Amino acid sequence: MKEEIKEQFNFIDKIKSINEGKNLKYNIFTMGCQLNENDSEKIAGMLEKMGYTVTNNVNQADIAIFNTCCVRENAEDKLFGKIGEMKKLKERNGTIIAIGGCMMQEKHIVEKLHNSYPYVDIIFGTHTMHKLPEDIFKVLENRRKVEDIINIDGEIYEGLPIKRTDNSKASVTIMYGCNNFCTYCIVPYVRGRERSRKKEDILNEIKQLAEEGYKEITLLGQNVNSYNGGENYGFAELLRDVNKIDKIEKIRFISPHPKDFSIDVINAIKDCEKVSKIIHLPLQSGSSNVLKKMNRHYTKEQYLELVEKMKKLIPNVVFSTDIIVGFPEETEEDFKDTLDVVKKVEFEQVFMFIYSRRVGTPADRMENQIPEEIKHERFNRLKELVESQIESNNKKYIGTIQKILVEGKSKNNSNMLTGRTDSNKVVVFEGNDELINTTINVKILSQHMWYLKGEIIDS
Numbered sequence: 001m002k003e004e005i006k007e008q009f010n011f012i013d014k015i016k017s018i019n020e021g022k023n024l025k026y027n028i029f030t031m032g033c034q035l036n037e038n039d040s041e042k043i044a045g046m047l048e049k050m051g052y053t054v055t056n057n058v059n060q061a062d063i064a065i066f067n068t069c070c071v072r073e074n075a076e077d078k079l080f081g082k083i084g085e086m087k088k089l090k091e092r093n094g095t096i097i098a099i100g101g102c103m104m105q106e107k108h109i110v111e112k113l114h115n116s117y118p119y120v121d122i123i124f125g126t127h128t129m130h131k132l133p134e135d136i137f138k139v140l141e142n143r144r145k146v147e148d149i150i151n152i153d154g155e156i157y158e159g160l161p162i163k164r165t166d167n168s169k170a171s172v173t174i175m176y177g178c179n180n181f182c183t184y185c186i187v188p189y190v191r192g193r194e195r196s197r198k199k200e201d202i203l204n205e206i207k208q209l210a211e212e213g214y215k216e217i218t219l220l221g222q223n224v225n226s227y228n229g230g231e232n233y234g235f236a237e238l239l240r241d242v243n244k245i246d247k248i249e250k251i252r253f254i255s256p257h258p259k260d261f262s263i264d265v266i267n268a269i270k271d272c273e274k275v276s277k278i279i280h281l282p283l284q285s286g287s288s289n290v291l292k293k294m295n296r297h298y299t300k301e302q303y304l305e306l307v308e309k310m311k312k313l314i315p316n317v318v319f320s321t322d323i324i325v326g327f328p329e330e331t332e333e334d335f336k337d338t339l340d341v342v343k344k345v346e347f348e349q350v351f352m353f354i355y356s357r358r359v360g361t362p363a364d365r366m367e368n369q370i371p372e373e374i375k376h377e378r379f380n381r382l383k384e385l386v387e388s389q390i391e392s393n394n395k396k397y398i399g400t401i402q403k404i405l406v407e408g409k410s411k412n413n414s415n416m417l418t419g420r421t422d423s424n425k426v427v428v429f430e431g432n433d434e435l436i437n438t439t440i441n442v443k444i445l446s447q448h449m450w451y452l453k454g455e456i457i458d459s
């Protein structure tokens, strides 16, 4: 373990003795992607070691953490709304307020926090999250504000404590940062350049998860198929090694980049029986013109060829995707190309986004920004197409038998259990709690747009 982390464990011990017997609580509000959720699990791990226990009610928290995202604008409004609400709580209870994550790597946001929200105690960035114990100690000891942000790429710190939110599935970050600089995207600016974890660290973490009873692993990174584990060891090799780990039953990964989908990775997906056969393949736009302006390094035709190649090589493969509508200069023709790709690929799931201008990105400086009403109109047309496809696709599941890892009780109906098909569709069914974290066969009876209903059958 690195010296910096040992030092943080010392701060954790000091805080633990300060907090002794006080029954203090923490609350974490997480925005953004699964990488941020995984970071929040590490933050929770550190806080638990300091003697805090979790509460879902921020009003009862002694320390409130906000782990932020800045990939689209609506996240900003949401955060400032939440921080505004914290003022009264701070005055009443003296709650420690700490804000971290991607948004804190943006200068104008930190300035706004300084100017308008002076009661915030700690501001930390994406490269300094591991120093949260030290930051909290400074606040507890000196009652002084702490700002801990660096703009150089952070190192990879192994050995942080972690408290996971699930008992059957776990996320494992395999790489940090991104080198792609898609022209609309803020992520490379706030997460820094690509850094891959050592393969041994990843494999050991997964082996330990398997021992703890986890059955499903999701490998995370902004561009997982450019994972670099050293000479002749890339994402394909990693998939093959994870596939060999006993007791792990399912392996998923997000997100790969279409431009980096090598034949080795395709073959690894095909050969590894535990690797899910739903591939998240972010399209962003179906127009070659727009893709060029987005700096995506593939054309509409190349994307479709890749899909065809995978369909040919990987039996039963299906796809999900991300799409942005209303990128600057997007014409009606460009948008129709997007609809065309959606029609051709028949995605299982499409995450649809309205283009959002991000300060500092090249697309924000492009002249012909698309008016809001056109963006919304296109978004609605895409949504209509996607929903009609999903509905007809869901019908294909009715009558089939799906192997499902039971994840827990259904959130909307605690009398029902829930899990997902290999293709990531949520399925709900009646069953005994003892089945949680086991794999069972479920016959699909009906479809309801965002989930399927089924009944357990004997295997």
Ligand code: SAH
Residues within 6 Å of the ligand: 071, 072, 184, 185, 186, 187, 221, 222, 223, 255, 256, 257, 282, 284, 322, 323, 324, 353, 354, 355, 356, 357, 358
């Ligand atoms: N690295 C991943 C995910 C990046 S963020 C990838 O490349 O696929 C998740 C999604 O947010 C992106 O795929 C994109 O569809 C969307 N997104 C990113 N920046 C955006 C912006 N400025 N406006 C709207 N959507 C955006």
Ligand code: SF4
Residues within 6 Å of the ligand: 178, 179, 180, 181, 182, 185, 186, 187, 188, 222, 223, 257
């Ligand atoms: Fe953003 Fe593109 Fe990197 Fe994904 S690959 S994080 S969209 S810059």
Ligand code: F3S
Residues within 6 Å of the ligand: 031, 032, 033, 034, 035, 036, 068, 069, 070, 071, 102, 103, 187, 190, 191
């Ligand atoms: Fe958002 Fe940061 Fe993830 S900007 S999408 S939380 S990497």
